[in-house]
Structures are given as structure tokens and as C-alpha cells.
Amino acid sequence: MDNILDVRGLEKEYPGFCLRDVSFSLPEGYIMGFIGPNGAGKTTTIKLILNMIERGGGSVKILGLDNIEAEETVKEQLGAVFDTCYFPSKWNCGDVERAMALFYKRWDRARFFDYLREFGIDRGKKVGELSRGMQMKLMLSCAFSHEARLLILDEPTYGLDPVSRDELLDILAGYIENGQRSVLFSTHITSDLERAADYITYIKDGAIFYTGAKDEFEDMYRKVKGGPEDLTGELERKLLGLRRYSNGFEALIRTQDLRNSRLLTEPATIDDIIVFTSREDESYE
Amino acid sequence: MSNAIRVMRLDLIMSKQYAKTFLICVAFSIVYAVLLRVFLGGVLFSAFLAATASCYPFATEETCGAGRMYGMLPIRRRQAVAGRYLYTVAVGIATILVCVGISAVAYLVAGMDVDIGDMAAGLVAGFVMFIVSVAFQIPGYYKLGATKGRVFTFIPMALYFGSYALIGKVGVQRILSVLGPFADPKFMALGIVALMVIMLLISFEVSVKIYREKGM
The missing domain is CATH 3.40.50.300 (P-loop containing nucleotide triphosphate hydrolases)
Structure with missing residues (x-):
């Protein structure tokens, strides 16, 4: 080609x-x-x-x-x-x-x-x-x-x-x-x-x-959501553009980092990937 | 056809919207020359108008972002600048020749005196004024755009007024005596032509440099 x-x-x-x-x-x-x-x-x-x-x-x-x-x-x-x-x-x-x-x-x-x-x-x-x-x-x-x-x-x-x-x-x-x-x-x-x-x-x-x-x-990343108790230090290091809410968080994660995880995930759109990788961690308490 | 000539033709199309206003102004300069019986004044006026025409493609570029059109065309930047100079010189030559020609005919029809010497003096003075003006203006337009670059129009005007004041104060004879052997008419004519060519070449190279650094 x-x-x-x-x-x-x-x-x-x-x-x-x-x-x-x-x-x-x-x-x-x-x-x-x-x-x-x-x-x-x-x-x-x-x-x-x-x-x-x-x-x-x-x-x-x-x-x-x-x-x-x-x-x-x-x-x-x-x-x-x-x-x-x-x-x-x-x-x-x-x-x-x-x-x-x-x-x-x-x-x-x-x-x-x-x-x-x-x-x-x-x-x-x-x-x-x-x-x-x-x-x-x-x-x-x-x-x-x-x-x-x-x-x-x-x-x-x-x-x-x-x-x-x-x-x-x-x-x-x-x-x-x-x-x-x-x-x-x-x-x-x-x-x-x-x-x-x-x-x-x-x-x-x-x-x-x-x-x-x-x-x-698109397959490289997944959107991940969870409650406050799911957000361990180990997980946090793997997340991109973490958004914290009073009742939990959402972030982007590399698909390869998701192995054996029981977190709730969904496919990431191109928009999601741009937004999460462009913004620093944010809190919406 | 070379790319510079293509750009010259493109610049003529770019200036189309100003054609009517320009022609009215040129006609006015001819009327001015005939009615006030100032042949040279009318030609110099037309030369000044021709110099302002160098602004037209820049003005069109500025108002609608047409600079990007030049950027995507299969031409080099140097050719784009060369085309702009060709356009300017072509408009200048045409305007001054038309003004001198029509004014001379109008003078003859009106039974006024005009000879080859007047016409030659008009042509030379007109071209000198035109070349000096555009040599300053075009790099200014490349650097600052059509609106802000107009400030460069005043540099040649300041030179004219400065020269006029100097001649008035010192006197033509004294200047000629200082020039010594260079005051010979043939030598002066050659010197003026060489000076104009050098001015245009320097102006062109400065414009190319500005255009390269600034981008399209």
C-alpha cells in the first residue's frame, strides 16, 4: 500500500x-x-x-x-x-x-x-x-x-x-x-x-x-465509571482525565489496563478520548 | 506562460472590483491636467493613482482571506511576489501612458501647446514617482496588510516634499554644481533608470523575505 x-x-x-x-x-x-x-x-x-x-x-x-x-x-x-x-x-x-x-x-x-x-x-x-x-x-x-x-x-x-x-x-x-x-x-x-x-x-x-x-x-480506550470505594490508588494511576463526583467517578482507561477488572465500562467515543485526554483531573463535588 | 505572469493575471482578476473607481480617478487626473493646463501635474497625479492600485490585491486578500488561495496554488512564494510586482508595474505603465497619451490629444484638440519634451518629461517624472512609491508600499503591504500598510504611502510623499524643500532652499544650480560630472543629462538619465531598477529589486527581495517569514 x-x-x-x-x-x-x-x-x-x-x-x-x-x-x-x-x-x-x-x-x-x-x-x-x-x-x-x-x-x-x-x-x-x-x-x-x-x-x-x-x-x-x-x-x-x-x-x-x-x-x-x-x-x-x-x-x-x-x-x-x-x-x-x-x-x-x-x-x-x-x-x-x-x-x-x-x-x-x-x-x-x-x-x-x-x-x-x-x-x-x-x-x-x-x-x-x-x-x-x-x-x-x-x-x-x-x-x-x-x-x-x-x-x-x-x-x-x-x-x-x-x-x-x-x-x-x-x-x-x-x-x-x-x-x-x-x-x-x-x-x-x-x-x-x-x-x-x-x-x-x-x-x-x-x-x-x-x-x-x-x-x-476506539478500541484502545474504554470509559470507566464507579463509586468512590472503587477508586483505589492503583486504579487512579491508570486513569486518564479522572472526573470525581460526590457519588463516584468517571474516567478513561486503556483497554489493556482493564484486565480482570469488575468496573462498569462502556465504549469510548472519539470525543470521549479527546476530552478525557485533554483535561486534567477534575472534581464536581 | 510563467507562474509570475499567471499571478499577475490573477491579481488583475483580484482587482476587478476596484476597476470602476480607478478608471474614474484616472479620468479625473486627465481632466485636471487639461482644465488647469498642468500637463506634468496631471501625469504625476495619475502616477500617484497607479501606485495606489498596488494596494488592490492586498485589500481583496485582507477582506476575504484570499491569501490562503495563493498558498494552495501550484506556485512558489517568490513567483507569487514576482507576479504582484509585475501586476503593479503593468498597471503603472498602462496608467501613465494612457494619461500622457489622452492628455496630449486633449491638449492638441483644445489648441494648447504640448510638445514631445513635455510628454517625455511627464513620462519620466511619472515613472520615477510611481517606482519610488511602490518600492516602499509593496513591502509595507506584505508586512502589515492593505490597511495598516498604507502608512508606507507617506514615506515617498515625505521624500518628495523633502526634496522639494531642499531644492527650494539650496537651489537647482548649486545642486547641479555639487553633482559635478554626474549632472550630465545622459548620465543622469542612466542613473535614474539604474536607481529605479535597483530600488525595485531591493523592494522585491525585501517583500520575498517578508512573505517567506510571514507565511500565507
């Missing part, structure tokens, strides 16, 4: 924030969810992949090519969708087409207008008059019209209603269908990932906490 994206030891330093040794790979034909709390380094990583900011160290390879040395070739293969539309609000779809056609060798004008029709985007409207969902679809139409093989989405579902989010997930599923394209999908709405993602990369405080298959990620 070939990797479409290979990130190795990526580093970037800002005052008060540091991205350290970020490494992960995305194979061809899959969707990877890129998750983490606000300020964890998701957007910085995406900007480094797109070479929009200068990296401090490490390497990014897209289709086997370095993203800086072969920037033009690499970006021909890339499509990007951000939380807000990057086209000027006074442009219409014709302006968008004219602008994009200048830069992409494999730009297909007819395909672009076909996508606009398919997505129900009114060609006569200005970008600023389109809804958030339509703006997101306009950015996707551009990415699809130059045959991008790697689609990078930074919080694309931010501010979208559930119907538009559902449509996006269907579009992404269709996009990777031929097995040669991949999607890196940064989001806060982890329910989207439960449905669409094959892989998860979880970044926390500028470092990778987990990267791998989504199912393994």
Missing part, C-alpha cells in the same frame, strides 16, 4: 507554541481524520503540508515528492478546503474558473461547471452570496476539476448544518472510491469521523498522541 502523504519529524516553533516531531502517513484511497483540541497544532500542520509557512524541521512527502523541492508538481496534485471560503466574495463562479484555470495544467472547465450543476451552485451568484455549504462545495468543485489526488480539509464542516455535513461526507466517500485519492480531514465534529474516517491522527499540545486505524484508536 503506497502512502500518498508522509509526514516525518515535522517541527515549527512560534512564541508560546511548538510543534514537535509530528509524524504520520496517509495511504492511498483512505480518509484520515486529523483531530485535536483548539491550539493543538492542526492548522499549523496543514499549513506546513501546504508549505504556506516555513517549517522548522522534518519533511513532508506527497506522492513521494518533497513538498518544498517539488512544490509546483506537488500542489498540482493537491486540493484544499478551509473553514471559510478563500475566494473573494465579489467574484462569481466565472471569475473562480478563470483564476483556477490559469494555474492547473489538468484543469477541466467542463467538469468544473458539471460539478457546479451537480452541487446545485447558482453560477450567477457572487461567492459572498452563497451559503457556507455552497462555498465549501465551490472549493471542492475546484479541487475535483484539476484531478487533485490529495484533498486537505481544515475544519470544512465548521458552521455547516447537519444536512450539508452529511452531503460532504457522501462527496468524500465518492471521491476516494477509485482507490487512488485520499483525504486529510481536520475537524472538531468527531461524529463526522465516526462515519467517514478510516484513520485517525490525534494531535495534542503540538505532538502526535495517536496515529493509526480509527477502529484501533
Whole structure:
């Protein structure tokens, strides 16, 4: 299985924030969810992949090519969708087409207008008059019209209603269908990932906490609940993000630490894992 | 087509929304030159307007986050900056030429005196003013954005007023005598061209450095 994206030891330093040794790979034909709390380094990583900011160290390879040395070739293969539309609000779809056609060798004008029709985007409207969902679809139409093989989405579902989010997930599923394209999908709405993602990369405080298959990620942890008498010192050392209540506690625990335990457990969602691993022990007495 | 030229064309599309206002202002500078019979003044006015046009792509970028669009396009940062300079110089040349041409025709139609010397002086003065302005403005826009970067517009203006005050106080003859052999017209013309090119090159390299450090 070939990797479409290979990130190795990526580093970037800002005052008060540091991205350290970020490494992960995305194979061809899959969707990877890129998750983490606000300020964890998701957007910085995406900007480094797109070479929009200068990296401090490490390497990014897209289709086997370095993203800086072969920037033009690499970006021909890339499509990007951000939380807000990057086209000027006074442009219409014709302006968008004219602008994009200048830069992409494999730009297909007819395909672009076909996508606009398919997505129900009114060609006569200005970008600023389109809804958030339509703006997101306009950015996707551009990415699809130059045959991008790697689609990078930074919080694309931010501010979208559930119907538009559902449509996006269907579009992404269709996009990777031929097995040669991949999607890196940064989001806060982890329910989207439960449905669409094959892989998860979880970044926390500028470092990778987990990267791998989504199912393994979910299986790695369990949510555990118990009364005050169940919370022994030995157990406490194994718990992550312990929340104490007057009548007991709840926390996250690694599945491997649960052997022979009679505690009440339930499957942990991706949200649970992010929340419990991001917060210190808390009391709600 | 090189990527810098592609970016220049993209910048023209980015500036489309300002085209009407810009053309009205240029027309006003021509009317000003004809009605007040100040050929050079009208050309300098148009050069100033052309320099303000360098702000348009930055302003569009700032208002709608279009900087990220440049970041995802298959171009290098240096090419993006080169395209922005090409756009600026192209708009400047076109504006000054149009202003000089139309003003000259209007002068002739109105039966007023205008000769090749006036036109050449207008072109040279216009281009010098334009190049000096944009050489300061563009790095300022890259550093601070279209709104805050406007402060850099005042640096060339301060230079003009400073030079004007110096000439008034010291006198042209004394300045020419200080310049000595460099006061030769051919030498001065070459010197001005070289100075403009050097200013633009330094400005370009500074902009590339700012753009690299700042990111998209």
C-alpha cells in the first residue's frame, strides 16, 4: 500500500507554541481524520503540508515528492478546503474558473461547471452570496476539476448544518472510491469521523498522541465509571482525565489496563478520548 | 506562460472590483491636467493613482482571506511576489501612458501647446514617482496588510516634499554644481533608470523575505 502523504519529524516553533516531531502517513484511497483540541497544532500542520509557512524541521512527502523541492508538481496534485471560503466574495463562479484555470495544467472547465450543476451552485451568484455549504462545495468543485489526488480539509464542516455535513461526507466517500485519492480531514465534529474516517491522527499540545486505524484508536480506550470505594490508588494511576463526583467517578482507561477488572465500562467515543485526554483531573463535588 | 505572469493575471482578476473607481480617478487626473493646463501635474497625479492600485490585491486578500488561495496554488512564494510586482508595474505603465497619451490629444484638440519634451518629461517624472512609491508600499503591504500598510504611502510623499524643500532652499544650480560630472543629462538619465531598477529589486527581495517569514 503506497502512502500518498508522509509526514516525518515535522517541527515549527512560534512564541508560546511548538510543534514537535509530528509524524504520520496517509495511504492511498483512505480518509484520515486529523483531530485535536483548539491550539493543538492542526492548522499549523496543514499549513506546513501546504508549505504556506516555513517549517522548522522534518519533511513532508506527497506522492513521494518533497513538498518544498517539488512544490509546483506537488500542489498540482493537491486540493484544499478551509473553514471559510478563500475566494473573494465579489467574484462569481466565472471569475473562480478563470483564476483556477490559469494555474492547473489538468484543469477541466467542463467538469468544473458539471460539478457546479451537480452541487446545485447558482453560477450567477457572487461567492459572498452563497451559503457556507455552497462555498465549501465551490472549493471542492475546484479541487475535483484539476484531478487533485490529495484533498486537505481544515475544519470544512465548521458552521455547516447537519444536512450539508452529511452531503460532504457522501462527496468524500465518492471521491476516494477509485482507490487512488485520499483525504486529510481536520475537524472538531468527531461524529463526522465516526462515519467517514478510516484513520485517525490525534494531535495534542503540538505532538502526535495517536496515529493509526480509527477502529484501533476506539478500541484502545474504554470509559470507566464507579463509586468512590472503587477508586483505589492503583486504579487512579491508570486513569486518564479522572472526573470525581460526590457519588463516584468517571474516567478513561486503556483497554489493556482493564484486565480482570469488575468496573462498569462502556465504549469510548472519539470525543470521549479527546476530552478525557485533554483535561486534567477534575472534581464536581 | 510563467507562474509570475499567471499571478499577475490573477491579481488583475483580484482587482476587478476596484476597476470602476480607478478608471474614474484616472479620468479625473486627465481632466485636471487639461482644465488647469498642468500637463506634468496631471501625469504625476495619475502616477500617484497607479501606485495606489498596488494596494488592490492586498485589500481583496485582507477582506476575504484570499491569501490562503495563493498558498494552495501550484506556485512558489517568490513567483507569487514576482507576479504582484509585475501586476503593479503593468498597471503603472498602462496608467501613465494612457494619461500622457489622452492628455496630449486633449491638449492638441483644445489648441494648447504640448510638445514631445513635455510628454517625455511627464513620462519620466511619472515613472520615477510611481517606482519610488511602490518600492516602499509593496513591502509595507506584505508586512502589515492593505490597511495598516498604507502608512508606507507617506514615506515617498515625505521624500518628495523633502526634496522639494531642499531644492527650494539650496537651489537647482548649486545642486547641479555639487553633482559635478554626474549632472550630465545622459548620465543622469542612466542613473535614474539604474536607481529605479535597483530600488525595485531591493523592494522585491525585501517583500520575498517578508512573505517567506510571514507565511500565507
